[in-house]
Amino acid sequence: xFRLEKVLAALTTTFALLTMAAPVGAETQRxxxxxxxxxxxxxxxxxxxxxxxxxxxxxxxxAVFAVMFYSIYAHRKSKGHEASQFSHSTFAEILWTxxxxxxxxxxxxxxxxxxxNMEDTSEADLTVKITGYQWKxxxxxxxxxxxxxxxxxxxxxxxxxKAEKGEHYLLEVDKHVVLPVNKKIRFLLTANDVIHSWWxxxxxxxxxxxxxxxxEIWTLIEKPGIYRGQCTELCGKDHGFMPVVVEAVTEExxxxxxxxxxxxxxxxxxxxxxLGTESLVQTVEVGALR
Amino acid sequence: xxxxxxxxxxxxxxxxxxxxxxxxTTNHKDIGTLYLIFAFIMFLLGGAMALVIRxxxxxxxxxxxxPHFFNQMTTVHALVMVFGAIMPGMVGFxxxxxxxxIGAPDMALPRLNNWSFWILPFxxxxxxxxxxxxxxxxxxxxxxxxxxxxxxxxxxxxTIFAVHxxxxxxxxxxxxxxxxxxxxxxxxxxxxxxxxxxWTWLITAFLLIAVMPVFAGAVTMLLTDRHFGTAxxxxxxxxxxxxxxxxxxxxxxxxxxxxxxxxxxIISAIIPTxxxxxxxxxxxxxxxxxxxxxxxxxxxxxxxxxxxxxxVGEIYFxxxxxxxxxxxxxxxxxxxxxxxRGSMTFETPMLFGVGVVFLFTIGGLSGLMLGITPADFQYHxxxxxxxxxxxxxxxxxxxxxxxxTYYWLPKWTGHMYxxxxxxxxxxxxxIFFNIAFFPxxxxxxxxxxxxxPDYALQFTEFNVISSIGAFGLGIxxxxxxxxxxxxxxxxxxxxxxxWDNPEGLEWTLPSPPPYHTFETxxxxx
Ligand SMILES: [Cu+2]
Numbered sequence: 001x002f003r004l005e006k007v008l009a010a011l012t013t014t015f016a017l018l019t020m021a022a023p024v025g026a027e028t029q030r031x032x033x034x035x036x037x038x039x040x041x042x043x044x045x046x047x048x049x050x051x052x053x054x055x056x057x058x059x060x061x062x063a064v065f066a067v068m069f070y071s072i073y074a075h076r077k078s079k080g081h082e083a084s085q086f087s088h089s090t091f092a093e094i095l096w097t098x099x100x101x102x103x104x105x106x107x108x109x110x111x112x113x114x115x116x117n118m119e120d121t122s123e124a125d126l127t128v129k130i131t132g133y134q135w136k137x138x139x140x141x142x143x144x145x146x147x148x149x150x151x152x153x154x155x156x157x158x159x160x161x162k163a164e165k166g167e168h169y170l171l172e173v174d175k176h177v178v179l180p181v182n183k184k185i186r187f188l189l190t191a192n193d194v195i196h197s198w199w200x201x202x203x204x205x206x207x208x209x210x211x212x213x214x215x216e217i218w219t220l221i222e223k224p225g226i227y228r229g230q231c232t233e234l235c236g237k238d239h240g241f242m243p244v245v246v247e248a249v250t251e252e253x254x255x256x257x258x259x260x261x262x263x264x265x266x267x268x269x270x271x272x273x274x275l276g277t278e279s280l281v282q283t284v285e286v287g288a289l290r
Numbered sequence: 291x292x293x294x295x296x297x298x299x300x301x302x303x304x305x306x307x308x309x310x311x312x313x314x315t316t317n318h319k320d321i322g323t324l325y326l327i328f329a330f331i332m333f334l335l336g337g338a339m340a341l342v343i344r345x346x347x348x349x350x351x352x353x354x355x356x357p358h359f360f361n362q363m364t365t366v367h368a369l370v371m372v373f374g375a376i377m378p379g380m381v382g383f384x385x386x387x388x389x390x391x392i393g394a395p396d397m398a399l400p401r402l403n404n405w406s407f408w409i410l411p412f413x414x415x416x417x418x419x420x421x422x423x424x425x426x427x428x429x430x431x432x433x434x435x436x437x438x439x440x441x442x443x444x445x446x447x448x449t450i451f452a453v454h455x456x457x458x459x460x461x462x463x464x465x466x467x468x469x470x471x472x473x474x475x476x477x478x479x480x481x482x483x484x485x486x487x488x489w490t491w492l493i494t495a496f497l498l499i500a501v502m503p504v505f506a507g508a509v510t511m512l513l514t515d516r517h518f519g520t521a522x523x524x525x526x527x528x529x530x531x532x533x534x535x536x537x538x539x540x541x542x543x544x545x546x547x548x549x550x551x552x553x554x555x556i557i558s559a560i561i562p563t564x565x566x567x568x569x570x571x572x573x574x575x576x577x578x579x580x581x582x583x584x585x586x587x588x589x590x591x592x593x594x595x596x597x598x599x600x601x602v603g604e605i606y607f608x609x610x611x612x613x614x615x616x617x618x619x620x621x622x623x624x625x626x627x628x629x630x631r632g633s634m635t636f637e638t639p640m641l642f643g644v645g646v647v648f649l650f651t652i653g654g655l656s657g658l659m660l661g662i663t664p665a666d667f668q669y670h671x672x673x674x675x676x677x678x679x680x681x682x683x684x685x686x687x688x689x690x691x692x693x694x695t696y697y698w699l700p701k702w703t704g705h706m707y708x709x710x711x712x713x714x715x716x717x718x719x720x721i722f723f724n725i726a727f728f729p730x731x732x733x734x735x736x737x738x739x740x741x742x743p744d745y746a747l748q749f750t751e752f753n754v755i756s757s758i759g760a761f762g763l764g765i766x767x768x769x770x771x772x773x774x775x776x777x778x779x780x781x782x783x784x785x786x787x788x789w790d791n792p793e794g795l796e797w798t799l800p801s802p803p804p805y806h807t808f809e810t811x812x813x814x815x
Contacts, residue, residue, distance in 0.1 A: 006751045010732055032736040032748055035668055042664075050665045057655040065648060068626045072644065075565075076634045083566040083633035093574050096623040097616060104612045107662060112605060114664040119601045159744060161351040169350065171746045194438040195531055197596060197671060201737045206667050208597045210532060211437060212525025215598035228746075232671040232739040234431045236438060237358045240742030 006031045017058050036201050039227065039248070040219045043204035045114040053107055060103075121218045124186030128177070132189075132196030132209035132231065135238035139177050142188075146261040150175045152241045159241075170240070171228040176247035180254035181221050189215040194236060200229035200246050208233055221248040305805075313408070316400035317805060318385045319702070324407050325382030326695075330771065332374030332414065333688070337764045339367035344726075344760040347753045352744055360743035361429035362445075366417070368432030369449070372549065373456045374414055376683065379691045380552040381406075381463045384491045386702060388467060390796035390803065391485045393476025393812045398469040406462040413455035420445030420452075431741060433542070434509065436523030436534040440516055447516065450509045457502040464495035464502075471495075476795070478814035482576070485794055486569065487555030489576050493583045494551045497544045500587070505541035508534060532597050539590035547586045549683060550650075551579055553690030554621060557643050560697050561625050563792040564640035565632030571624040578617035578624075585614050595666045604663050611661035618654055622647060635790070638712030642693025645720050646686060653681025656731070671741075674734025680727045689719065692770060699774065700788045704802035705781035711773045718766040725759025 009031040029037050034051075038044050075081045129140040133149075140147040153172040157163035166172070179185055189198055191209040199206040207217040221227075229244040249257065305311055315321060342363045346354045355363070385403070389396055397403045420427040425443020428434065439446055471492045475484070484492075512534070514520040521527025523534045562569045569575065592611040595604060625647050634640070656678040660666050669675060692715070700706050729752035734740075738749045745753065784801040795814070799807055 002751055002754055007755065010729065010752070014728075033732045035735050036737065046664050046668055049662065050659070050668070053659055053662055053665065057659065061651060061655060064622060064626060064651065068629060068644070068647070071626070071629045071631070072634060072636075075630065075632050076636075077566070078635070081631075081633050084631045085567060086570075086631075087568040088571050088573070089627075092623075092627065093571050093620070097620060100616050100619045104615060108609060108612060111608065111662045111664055115604060115608070116601065118664055118667070119604070159352055161353065165350060165747060167747070169747050170744060194441065195435060199671075199737075199739070201668060204668065206596055206670060210597065212529075212531065213598065229737065230739050230742070234361070234435070234438065234741045236429075236441065237361065239361070240357060240739075240744050 006033075009033060017054070038202055038204055039221055039223045039225065040203045040205075041222075042114070042118050042219065043202065045117065046204050049110055049114055052110070056103060056107065118217070121186045121216045123184065124218060125183040126180065127186045127188060128179070129188040129190070130198050130209060132191035132193075132198070132235065132242075134193050134236050135231075135242040137196075137198070137231075137242065137244060138192075141258070141261075144258050144262060146258060146265060148175050148261075150177065150245070152243060154241075168228065171230070171243045171245065173243055173245045176226070176245045178247045178249055178254060178257045179221060180251045181224050181248050183251070184218055184220050186216060186218045189217070195233050196231045196235045196242070197233035198229070198244060199232045200227050200244055202227040202229075203246065206232060221246075224248050224250060314404070316396070316404050318389050318397045318400070318403065319803070319805070321397075321403050321407050322382045322385030322387075323702075325378050325385055325410075328407070328410055328414075329375050329379030329382055329691075330774075332370050332378070334767065334771070336367050336370035336375055337767060339363045339370065341761060341764050343367065344757040346743055347745070348757040349754070350745055350747055350750055355743070357743045358426065358429060361431075361741065362421070362427040364741050365428045365431050366421075369417060369428070369452075370414075371683070372432065372545070373453075374410075374417075376549045376687045376691075377456075377460060378410055380491075380494075380549070380687070381460075383487075383552065383556065383691065383694055383698075384463075384467055387698065387796065388470060388488055388491060389474070390701075390799065390807065391488050391794055392471065392474060392479050393795050393808050393814065394470060394474035395806060395808050395811075397466050398474050399466045402462050403466050406459045406466065409455050409459040409462075413452045413459065416448050416455065417452035420448040423448065433535075433538055434512065435538070436512060436515065436529075436531050437525075439512055440524060447513065450513050453509050454506055457506045460498050461502050464498035467491055467495040468499075476808065476811040476814055482573070483814060485555075486558035486572070486575055486579075487552070490551040490555030490558075490579050493579050494548050497548050497551075497583055497586065501541040501544045501548075504537060505545075508537040508541065511537075532594070535594050535597060536591065539593045540587075542593065543590040544583070544586040546679075546682070547582055549687045551583065553646070553687045554579065556690045556694035556697070557625065557646055559794070560639045560643035560693055561628050561647075563697075563789050564637060564643065565629045565634050566790060567628060567632040568793070569624070570627035570630075571620070574620055575624055578620040581617040582614060585610065585617070589614065592661055592663075592666070595663050596670050608661060608663040612658065614661075615654070615658050622651055622654070637696075637789075638707070638709060638716055639693045639697035641713065641716040642689055642696065645716065646690050646693060649681055649685030649689070649720070649723070653678055653686060656681065669734060671739055672734035673730040673738045673740055676740050677727050677730035677734060680723075680730075684727070685720075685723055689723075692716075692719070695774065697789075698796070699777050700784035701796055701799075701801050701803070703778050703781075704784055704800075705777050705779075706784050706788075707773055707777040707781065711769065711776075715766065715769050715773060718769070719763065722759045722762035722766055726756050726763050727759070729753075729755045729759075 010033050013033050035047050038047050127142040129142055131138040136149050136151045138149050150173045153174045154170050158165045189207050189209040191211045196209040203219045203221055205217050205219050207215050225248055227246040231242045423444040425445050427445045428449040430438040511522040515522055521529040523529045523531050558569055589611045591607045660669055696712055733749055733752045738745055786800045787797050
């Protein structure tokens with residue numbers, strides 16, 4: 001499935017950025033050439049910061065290389081240009097030390113503000129603990145006692161090219177992480193074996209899940225929908241096969257989902273208890289037979 | 291046995307011939323050649339591994355290799371390129387050029403020099419032999435992050451020993467360079483008269499001595515965690531996986547500059563020659579290199595913003611990282627100013643020189659973006675990072691070495707290389723390089739993690755393009771090997787100056803220079 005339009009869009013975007021015609025347009029987002037359209041406040045801030053810094057970098061790039069290519073065009077021996085022999089200019093050297101410092105300060109200010117926001121996990125409405133395993137995720141809704149594992153749902157045959165690949169190839173799981181919209185959600189991250197990293201680009205959450213550590217990060221999802229991501233820290237053989245799927249729903253739907261999950265879990269713990277008793281009885285019987 | 295052979299040579303040339311010449315040599319030119327050949331072989335080997343990676347990623351789905359082998363490929367490709375190709379390649383340039391540039395008869399510690407080189411083939415063999423062990427080669431990434439590395443098989447242990455040996459080799463090489471530069475300069479060759487290449491290598495040598503032992507320590511701790519019951523990095527025993535990352539990157543960040551600073555030195559030699567103008571801002575260039583080297587020690591945690599650092603830590607590492615843009619910018623601006631109002635010609639070395647300035651800057655700017663902490667949370671561990679460091683390491687370090695090869699090869703061999711083929715090599719390399727790596731920026735931004743053997747369908751287009759570029763890039767390098775081979779074998783005789791009035795002591799010697807040079811030191815005015 002090779003879409004030539006996407007490649008053309010990439011070329012136009014790069015060209016547009018370098019000529020300052022249109023730094024980031026809807027085309028860019030549509031074809032997935034830039035960071036995806038965010039659905040969280042931090043996501044918006046990061047996208048803005050990213051676009052802004054990328055634009056500054058593009059301007060610097062174009063300015064420097066306009067000078068260089070002009071020089072390459074004009075100051076060449078084949079055009080009979082005589083080399084002048086200057087080898088320093090205190091003014092120029094101070095200029096191109098000071099100006100970059102000022103530009104950097106201009107970048108650092110908004111970046112610091114966003115960073116402070118990102119790290120503020122206080123006053124969350126809901127806490128979800130995420131544990132990375134080789135190679136699946138466990139989610140625990142601390143406030144409700146709900147917990148489950150989430151595994152890759154893509155069939156083996158698709159990976160081995162024996163069946164046609166589905167639309168969400170490798171980005172689909174058996175159980176979604178259901179989360180309410182417009183609530184401040186705090187994630188606690190850890191891992192059980194090696195380091196993993198939980199990433200969902202659209203909600204701007206990426207944080208390492210490290211054994212022995214509990215990391216924190218937060219988000220607030222503005223729009224209901226399904227958001228997909230992946231493990232981003234190499235965690236062994238199936239690192240590429242432990243996706244994350246977040247399903248953002250309204251508050252009512254979320255409450256209903258929680259209620260259902262709680263009921264399911266109670267039922268299954270009763271089943272488990274019965275199963276446990278049965279095997280205990282068996283053990284006793286076996287013991288008695290001896 | 292070879293006395294009859296060498297009798298007609300000059301009296302210093304009592305050295306064995308044939309294979310033993312290369313095994314026992316203490317001559318800086320021979321050792322430089324050995325380093326460069328070794329680096330090129332490793333470059334092809336690491337490149338072949340990269341092509342396995344790109345073949346697997348050509349299409350979604352698993353076609354060529356299984357995920358475990360894929361991880362071995364990404365890991366060993368990086369280790370081979372960093373420790374086998376780029377670092378030894380740069381040492382090769384140092385060996386050939388530093389004595390010629392400072393007017394010294396040889397390196398200060400010639401036997402040590404022989405040993406530093408001959409450790410390398412054994413270290414590389416050890417690393418490669420890991421593929422023959424049960425669990426295969428190391429598969430945890432070149433960063434060897436614990437606790438994943440603790441899980442690996444015997445291949446990891448072989449890798450650790452290989453790293454120890456490579457470290458010994460690098461530190462010995464670095465000591466040799468420092469001693470040479472401090473003690474062997476010709477009369478009048480003051481520090482502030484040394485060519486920038488010598489300066490960059492002197493500073494790089496200090497970086498090597500400072501950080502290679504740290505890396506050796508880190509991998510030794512891994513080794514004891516794996517086999518002797520310690521738990522430095524294992525949380526189950528009270529250890530700390532993040533500690534490994536801090537130690538690793540305390541080595542790893544200066545390591546980046548170890549690979550790029552000598553490249554800056556090569557570029558600073560090439561651009562003035564073909565602009566027919568002195569290097570602009572020599573003093574500020576030296577200060578910029580020193581500044582970059584100093585900063586490289588205090589920014590390491592920008593590789594680990596997502597591990598969960600305190601806010602002040604993140605802010606500090608962001609600011610410190612951004613500062614590196616200032617001296618790096620100074621270098622770029624000075625190179626452009628060197629070209630400005632020159633009288634430029636574009637022989638192959640100059641093409642590489644200009645190409646490196648242009649492409650390295652793309653990597654530098656994406657590096658600045660990566661240093662912006664909040665944005666880094668999105669870029670981290672994606673293909674955006676992969677694109678970034680290939681723009682720095684391939685179109686920075688590796689292409690600078692190619693340019694340096696064309697620049698000094700006529701001096702070393704006494705023959706001109708094939709200019710037409712050289713230009714072909716440059717253009718094919720640059721074009722395929724960009725086809726291979728520019729699309730990876732898009733992949734990363736769109737959300738493709740690095741180090742995955744298979745990917746979601748929306749990443750297909752750019753992976754296809756990237757793989758095509760990578761294969762083109764790989765095949766083009768065989769042309770490079772052919773051009774160099776052809777130049778060694780023959781070609782138009784090179785004059786002692788080779789280029790149009792280049793600056794530096796090496797150009798006062800005949801091409802090729804005699805086996806022993808500057809036995810009586812030249813006097814530098
Ligand atoms: Cu993982």
